[in-house]
Amino acid sequence: GLEGDKMSIIKFEFNPKVGIDNPALTLTEDTDGEGMGEPRFYLLTKDNTETFGFCLHEELGCQGHVIRQIELGGVAQRRGLQDGDRLLQVNGHFVDHMDHLRVVQKIKASGNQVLLAVLDGDSYEAAKSLGRDLSQMLPDDIRPRLCHVIRDKSGFGFSVSCPEGTKGTFQLSVLQDGPADRAGVPPGSWLLELNGDSVKSYSHTQLSKKLKQSGNKVTLLVASSAVEEFYRLRGLRVTAALADTSWLPFKVRELHLVKGPAGYGFLLKEDDCSSGGVGQFLWEVDAGLPAEQAGMKEGDRVLAVNGESIEGLDHEQTVHRIRAHEDQVTLLVIDPAGDEFYHSVG
Secondary structure, eight states: OOTTSEEEEEEEOSOTTTOTTOOOOOSSOOOSSTTOOOOEEEEEEEETTOOOSOEEEEETTEEEEEEEOOOTTSHHHHHTOOTTOEEEEETTEEOTTSOHHHHHHHHHHTTTEEEEEEEOHHHHHHHHHTTOOGGGGSOSOOOOEEEEEEOBTTBSSEEEEOOTTOSSOOEEEEOTTSHHHHTTOOTTOEEEEETTEEOTTOOHHHHHHHHHHTTTEEEEEEEOHHHHHHHHTTTOOOOGGGOBOTTOSOOOEEEEEEOBTTBSOOEEEEEEOTTSSEEEEEEOOOTTSHHHHTTOOTTOEEEEETTEEOTTOOHHHHHHHHTTSSSEEEEEEEOHHHHHHHHHTO
C-alpha cells in the first residue's frame, strides 16, 4: 500500500474549453465506446505530517493497478480519487503494463511530489474489452526537463527572447550542436528555473546578470511549448520535482549486493548532509568484497534500501532495513557531487 506518507492533492483539468474548475477532463475524442470516461490528472504534494489517503492494490480477477482504501475525509477523497480507479501514469510514465511492486516503488521514489493519471474502473474495463491502447489516451510528454549546460568558447549555445515590457516569460533559441543542444535543451522551449530558482519575477536584464554570475555552468528547468501549455492551462507551477533528469550528468546508482563469506564489506555511518539534516553514508569499502564489486564508493549517501526510501529513518532503522534479507540487499545511492547538485536545484 501507499499509506504512511502525507500528501495534499491538486486536481487539474486538461481541456481548456471546460475551465479549470469543471470536473470534466477530455483528452481524446471517444470513437470506440459510447460514454467512456477519460483520464483524470492529480498533482499530489506531500509533507511529513500527512498520508496519501489511499492504497494501490493488485487484485485477483481485476486488471490494472487499483485505487483502494480511500481514507474517509482524506485528501485523496476530497480531491476526487475514486475507489476502483485504475492508475495509468506516474510522473508522465505509463505504468499500466508494469509490475505492481515497481509501480508502488515509482510513487514512493518520487519524493514529495507526484503526478498521477487515473481512469475510472468501468471505463478501464470497457477500454480493455475493446482492445484500446490506453497509452494513446494520454499526452505523449508532460514532463519538463532539467539540463546542465557547460559553456564552451562560443558560450552556452542559446539565446533568450522576452516579450517587451514583460517579466518571467523567456523562450530559448538553441544553437544546433551547441552546448545547450548537447545538454538536451529543446529548441523553442520555455525557461522556468535557473540554477534552482524560478525566473517568474526576472526581467531580461536580471536574467542576463544571473547567467553571467553562473560562470561556466548553468542548470536550466525548461519545458517544450506543448508541456508549458499543459501546465499553464491548469494554472500550475512546474517544478524540478516533476522533471525528466535523464539528460543530467549526475546520476543515482543502484547497487545489488549478495553477501559473501566475509559479509558485504562496507560500513554504514550516520553523518550530517551538506544539504542540512543527517544522512546515512557508506564508508570503509573493502577491496574485493561484494560492496566494491557492486560499484560502491566511499562517501556515497544511501537514498533507498530494497526500493524503499529511507528518508526520515534513523541509523538503526536503516540498518534493520539492510538486514531484512539475510543474504542480499539493493541500495540506491548517490555520490557527494550529485547529492549537492540535486539539493541546489530543489
